[in-house]
Amino acid sequence: MCTSIIYTAGDSYFGRNLDLEISFGQEVVVTPRNYPFSFRKMPSLDHHYAITGMALVEDGYPLYFDGANEEGLGMAGLNFDGPCRYFPEDPAKDNVTPFEFIPYILGQCKNVTEARKLLSNLNLVKIDFSAKLHLSPLHWLIADKSGEAIVVESTAEGLNVYDNPVGVLTNNPEFPKQLLNLSNYQSISPAYPENTLIPEVKLNTYSRGFGSRFLPGGMDSESRFVKEVFTKAHAPKGKSEIENITNYFHNLHAVEQQKGLDQVAPGQFEYTIYSDGINLTTGTFYYSTYGNNQINAVKLEKDRLDQTELLQYPLQSEQAINFQN
Ligand SMILES: C[C@H](CCC(=O)NCCS(=O)(=O)O)[C@H]1CC[C@H]2[C@@H]3[C@H](O)C[C@@H]4C[C@H](O)CC[C@]4(C)[C@H]3C[C@H](O)[C@]12C
Secondary structure (H helix, E strand, O other), X not given: OEEEEEEEEOEEEEEEEEEEOOOOOOEEEEEOOOOOEOOOOXXXXXXXXXXXXXXXXXXXXXXXXXXXXXXXXXXXXXXOOOOOOOEOOOOOOEEEOHHHHHHHHHHHOOOHHHHHHHHOOXXXXXXXXXXXXOOOOEEEEEEEOOOOEEEEEEEOOEEEEEEOOOOEEOOOOOHHHHHHHHHHHOOXXXXXXXXXXXXXXXXXXXXXXXXXXXXXXXXXXXXXHHHHHHHHHOOOOOOOHHHHHHHHHHHHHOOOOOOXXXXXXXXXXXXXXXXXXXXXXXXXXXXXEOOXXXXXXXXXXXXXXXXXXXXXXXXXXXXXXXXXX
8 A cells, every 4th residue: 555645835746655565675866858759659858857765776767656757747647456447558649658748747837737637648558667567557646836736647537637625645546435434424524523412511631632533544455545634634734844844754654554563464564664755846756665754855056957867765664763872
């Protein structure tokens, strides 16, 4: 499972938890403006917006899991196994493969409005990256620095683009069903509830936090969706970058998967491999990994964005403990 969010507190922060049982060898990758992006069915993009994100570099090509461009548009791919369908090439459409989708959008669009235009004639065409790396069934959260967010899902009906008023995406079911399910939890509150059960009897209120007593807490995607929507809706807005990024990571950690809790095969457990977030105004990319709770950061080096070579930053996965004596 995975969870992706956009959190706005002055600046906007975009990113995700990547939850899986295996790691792909991903790292922080900056694709500069003049790296030639080739596409299987579309003309290549020799000049484009620079992109920073988490990617696996395979045969020199950055396979992005999530990222954002220098204009402040972010995009993340999350598992969508079941409803997801990709299609044969359609000569009347712009045919983009799912593994090219993030560079295609982030390379060319400044914001969600521009992304919607490219999406209006797009076909997610079924072509594997290689015999070794097949397509993954994904859906995507796209959001910009204004806080506007949309979800893209390719299903049997074709390509669906939904407004996302809550700025959260997890996994199944289809996004409209996730939104509908929120109404089941509309009475969840940070405030202490009024006793409407039996007002004339004074109840023994033995604990704080009763407003969120029925908030789901499971690892499944519906539970994480509801929990994250509630957490983010009430998250404080900081006055500094440090406060904001701290709040942002607490949001993602609210739906983190600890090792041992989500069994996917005998002896195999899905867990939160990394959490990341990018400031959509400054382009600074932050991340932590399961093994290293420290927040690491890669600043956007504006003077290196005109080159053609990828900039790669291996993940710092060793725990960093601040010993005080
Ligand atoms: C598995 C990842 C999504 C995490 C997630 O949602 N997990 C939930 C699993 S489940 O619902 O509980 O089953 C996705 C996100 C981005 C994906 C990667 C990116 O799309 C980039 C390439 C694309 C290639 O076609 C396949 C390898 C790959 C390197 C993908 C592997 C994998 O499918 C990734 C890493």
